[in-house]
Amino acid sequence: MKSVSSSLTSTSNAIEHRCDVLVIGSGAAGLSLALKLAEHCQVIVLSKSDRNEGSTRYAQGGIAAVFDEQDSIDAHVKDTLNAGGGLCEEPAVRFTTERAKDALSWLIGYGVPFDTEKTESGEKRFHLTREGGHSHRRILHAADATGEALQITLNDAVSTHPNIHIFERYNAIDLIPSKTQKGHCVGAYVWNRTQEHVEVIRAPFIALATGGGSKVYQYTSNPDVSSGDGIAMAWRAGCRVANMEFNQFHPTCLFHPQARNFLITEALRGEGAFLCHADGTRFMKKFDERGDLAPRDVVARAIDYEMKRLGADCMYLDISHKPADFIVKHFPNIYRKCRSLGIDITREPIPVVPAAHYSCGGVMTDFNAKTDLENVYAIGEVAYTGLHGANRMASNSLLECIVFATAAAEHIISKLPIASCEEPILPWDESQVSDSDEEVIIQHNWHELRLFMWDYVGIVRTNKRLERAMRRIQLLEQEINEYYSHFRVSNNLLELRNLVTVAELIVRCAMARKESRGLHFNLDHPEQLANPVPTILAPEPNESQSVPGSLNATSSSPHL
Template sequence: MDMPNLNTTHQFDVIIVGSGGAGLSLALSLPQHFNIAVLAKSTLTEASTFYAQGGVAAVLDETDSIEQHIDDTMIAGAHLCEMDAVKQTVEGGKPSVNFLLKQGVQFTLDEQEQLHLTREGGHSQRRIIHAADATGRAISTTLVQRAQEQQNITIFENYIAIDLITSQKLGLNESNRALGLYALDEKTQKVHSFLAPFTALACGGAMKAYLYTSNPDIATGDGMAMAYRAGCRVANMEFNQFHPTCLYHPQARSFLITEAMRGEGAYLRLPDGERFMLRFDERAELAPRDIVARAIDYEIKRLGIRHVWLDITHKPAEFVKEHFPTLYARLLELGIDITTDMIPVVPAAHYTCGGVMVDEHSQTDIAGLYAIGETSYTGLHGANRMASNSLLECFVYGMAAAKHIEAHYTADYSSPEVPAWDDSQVTNPDEDVVILQNWDELRATMWNYVGIVRTTKRLERALHRIEMLKREITEYYQDYQVSKNLIELRNLVLVSEMIVRCAMQRKESRGLHFTLDYPELAPELRKTVLIPPNFQVETPLVNE
């Protein structure tokens, strides 16, 4: 169902911000008598899920086990993963696959007409189900189609959430609860109020904070920033995954080259042809992503080169075309035949392992507010996300949120009076160059100072610049009418500050956080938690 009317106040049972795997698995798991709004910041498929090439990790083979998947996840996460979350996610593998098959997702089958399983970095077994080399596209288009068919789901495309509406914000004399949110309709430039007893943030990660990223343009940390401003704690924001292999091509937008290529035997090489990964880890190209990304970064800096090479030319051409049809066609358009040519690759910011703290039901510190997928911190990923665990997390926690919402729904809920968005005190911006300048400066600062290898000095420099930018952006936000670019920049500068503050608190090198000043592991295992100034202690503590 598409957006029905021009009214700017909308009442629903559940509001979901985000139309990727996390948001739509929640929407499709809720009973059909629920009145649901799905807000998509861009088009419905413009979500990180759509671009995921790998697959969904699940224990399906008799040679595999839940225990092995748990162990692999804990090792990849440098033992910072929270066991309850890992167990819940891994045990949710089979139900998640069944949910996706029921929705009609067409996964690749083997000769026996069983789900074909591939292997990726960090996994000790073949356990990744996939749709050729474009799994995300298959999942995304199928779930979008199902959501559009449902009469109880109303879709609002090109709506950008601005801020949450909470009882605390309205000054109501009760414990803090989410009442809905304000969102900008990009087409009309009007701000709408969306009201509901349940709101879910499923709006992806924040890797647009970095100059080079594999993420779509929407990944500006909106959910994390909105939740923190509303009074939710965030955790482990220092752990940002850099995908080791993104295409390096001056004329083309960077996109990731799937991990499955290395899983199927591709080598990483230097310009002289040396296979260098063996110098860094005995697992070579199949080492976890943080090790591979750091090795590539080290060699690029050591040799003063722009990229390294990914080489699968030693495999039969038919094998390559069959396993990687999308990639083969896409690179051929750029003049690279992967059956005979090596691929130029660099690391790029790929995934936010930290996020809004949630419990096993995806519930945040604020009653009625949920966070799912990359927006959330469940405890699953620890210090490094293992390949293809993130799509799985979206479905496991999307379904968990649906159960919790259904159990706590009351038909007699009535929303308190919520004032309409007031922009009477602001003017039209005289020039957008300020936003553009701050956007570029912020992303360059993050890339140069808060990247794959960090130092205390670099982090201090980054924080100094980010605080300055934040002041400018806050003033601009207070004086001028909101626009998509301004909303995103306001969120991104806050999330960048969170990343730096978390990184400064971690006095060790673990997983994705590597600092030259503290190269060793600290003896104690702890998560880094940021507490917002308006955090209410009496809210039920989650994830402790």
């Protein structure tokens, strides 16, 4: 087993770090992979911000697995397929659900504090809740802050392991392709946000666990770090992506000027909350026989429709008919947050709106989580495994992280030990660029991108809206390319560069799908095709980069 090393190269004065496995991302997927590898090799985990600041931390509902004797894996499979709108790949669904209980048992072994209850005979068991799309109670949860409990537990575990090294406040810029082994990468260029310079991490295995790209939309439940970095990096390196048109809008985010990103978990509806107008009139039965427990795509469109029909700013979610003690016990964080904003959910309904929440598509992988590149893996929201189809079922996302982290770890371990590639890496050169004197351009482009994506590529789409979005994306790409060529990198520039790539992939996939299905609803193609297939995009030779650090895959990059 090697040790992590760092050195200063004499040719470029660049810092180079070495490890066995580079994990880009510090959420549930990345930290689980690191822990499963740590007894076998040296791991560097790259965290773009504070290691706690990712989508995992904000996940409220829970993790789905079959623990109830009345439930079954077949039922979990069936529910997932139904929620996925006919586009889930059944082998992927079965692969995940069959490994769900082992994944949860592994987390329980690390001490994740899932809620328990006593049976009538006095025995202790896990408290299982139910969410939209599920036919049984199968959601293990830690009150209404499961993600936070999971993140804290995993962080505590990696913090004490001598073979795991956390690099906080580092942006991954690009994967570095091998010049001697086709289809391999030798590491990544990374930007040290604290020291404000570019470094190299060399590793024979690389895992992308960067989450999704919901920050491409103006309104999102995701934290600021969700800028599609892994998807964009993998695309530039030559990986295929699939189903990028399926962006899940969580139907119930808190509508309040001081809490734009605060999620109201679907578990409220699982415990009896209902959606209604301001006057208390319920409306979900008009849209789906499952009513308030319909899948997220149905509920989000229903809320969007009612808001537009009535000219209303929001709809309402009401659980106040339940006992106050029950509400406070099961949803303490939501209760406290709403109370801090003057809303008492034990007495009044919660104002809610849909917001971009989850990317169902991503970088294509196999059941080992391996991408099109031989030594590059993708795990969690960044990946397309076939599990989610046209709409992700609630509480299958954290499950996917753990199941495929396990699969990736087993595959990597089977290939160890492996010598690190010693081929020369081109140094990062900033001699031809300068510090930006027009940061306002990034801000303007940033706001323009997120606004037109929300307006044109949101919950309801049309051909004309998609065409308008693509024209604006192409103009933005030209401006960002020019900016990237003249100025030193920064966090905002790197994120904007990745987001515009993700936006293009979303629109290209949306334009290719000539039907309405799941999360993709196009007024010009309202019907469903008889034999739907995933939307797969493959980079053309001039789209995938041959030299890292370049936005347009040319060797004339100012940084190299």
